[in-house]
Amino acid sequence: MSGTPxxxxxxxxxxxxxxxxxxxxxxxxxxxxAIVNGLEVLDDNPKPEDREFALDxxxxxxxxxxxxxxxxxLAFGAAGSAGAQIDLGDAQTMARGHIEDGKITITWNLxxxxxPKNRVKLLLNMLVIAQQTIPRGGTLAIxxxxxxxxxxxxxxxxxxxxxVPQNIADLLSASSSAAIDAHAVQPYYTxxxxxxxxxxxxxxxDGDKVLVTAA
Numbered sequence: 001m002s003g004t005p006x007x008x009x010x011x012x013x014x015x016x017x018x019x020x021x022x023x024x025x026x027x028x029x030x031x032x033x034a035i036v037n038g039l040e041v042l043d044d045n046p047k048p049e050d051r052e053f054a055l056d057x058x059x060x061x062x063x064x065x066x067x068x069x070x071x072x073x074l075a076f077g078a079a080g081s082a083g084a085q086i087d088l089g090d091a092q093t094m095a096r097g098h099i100e101d102g103k104i105t106i107t108w109n110l111x112x113x114x115x116p117k118n119r120v121k122l123l124l125n126m127l128v129i130a131q132q133t134i135p136r137g138g139t140l141a142i143x144x145x146x147x148x149x150x151x152x153x154x155x156x157x158x159x160x161x162x163x164v165p166q167n168i169a170d171l172l173s174a175s176s177s178a179a180i181d182a183h184a185v186q187p188y189y190t191x192x193x194x195x196x197x198x199x200x201x202x203x204x205x206d207g208d209k210v211l212v213t214a215a
Contacts, residue, residue: 011180019185024072026182031068034061071098075124076189085114086121095127103137104159110144115151118196123153125190126201126212129168133203133210134159145215152199155212162210169203 011019034057041054071094074086089112096106106127123142130140138159145152170176171187174195180188194201199214 011185016185016189019180019182020076020189022182023185024076027068027072028065031061031065034058035065067094067097070094071124075121075128084117086117087114088112088120091120091124095124099127099131099140104131104134105139107139107141110142110151110153111147115149116197118193119149119151122190122193122197122199122201122214125186125193126153126155126214128186129172129190129201129203130155130157130210130212132165132168133157133212134162136160138162145213152197152214154214156206156209157212158209162205162208164203164205164210172201172203174200 038054038058038061041050041057046054074091074094088110092106092108092110095108100106127140127142134140134157136159138157141156141158143154143156145154167178167184168187171178171180171184172191172194174191178184190201194214197214201212201214204211204213
C-alpha cells in the first residue's frame with residue numbers, strides 16, 4: 001500500500017464559486033465592520049474629538065474596502081469577456097492599493113503592456129501568496145520571466161522571518177490531498193490559473209528570501 005495520499009476531491013464549479021465568494025467576503029468584513037462602528041459612534045452624538053476619530057476611521061476603512069474590492073474584482077472576478085487582455089499598469093495600481101499598507105512595499109519591474117487576463121490574474125494571486133510569506137512585513141519584488149504574451153513571473157519576498165507556509169506550498173501542487181475550503185481556495189485557485197496558462201507555480205526558500213515562481 002502506497003504511503004502517498006491521493007489527491008482530495010476537487011470542488012465542482014458551483015462550490016468553487018461559493019468558496020471564492022466566501023474568500024472575498026472575508027477580506028471585506030474587517031473594513032466594512034469598521035465603517036459600521038464609526039457610524040455608530042457618530043449616531044451617539046459624540047464629543048468633537050470622538051467625532052473626528054470616527055470620521056477618520058470611516059475614511060480609512062472606506063478606502064481600504066474600495067481597494068480590496070477593486071483588487072478582488074481583478075484577481076478573482078471575470079474582469080472582461082473571455083479572451084480579454086488586461087493592462088499590467090492597471091494591475092500594478094490595484095496591487096499597490098491593496099497590498100502596500102505601511103508594512104509591505106512593492107518593487108514592480110514589469111513593463112506596461114497588455115497580457116491575457118488569466119496571466120494577470122495569476123500574477124495578482126501570486127502576490128497574495130507572497131504577502132503571506134512575510135507576516136511581519138517587508139518587500140515584494142516582481143520580475144518578468146520571458147516577454148510578450150507568454151511572459152510569466154517571479155515574485156521575491158523579503159522580510160523578518162520570511163518563511164514558506166507548507167500548507168500553501170502543498171496546495172500549489174497538483175498532487176495535494178488537502179481539502180479545499182474557504183481558507184485553502186486562494187492558493188488552489190492560483191494553481192488552476194497557472195494550469196490554464198500552461199504553467200506551474202512553485203514556492204521555495206532562496207537564502208533569506210522566498211520565491212513564488214510561475215514557469
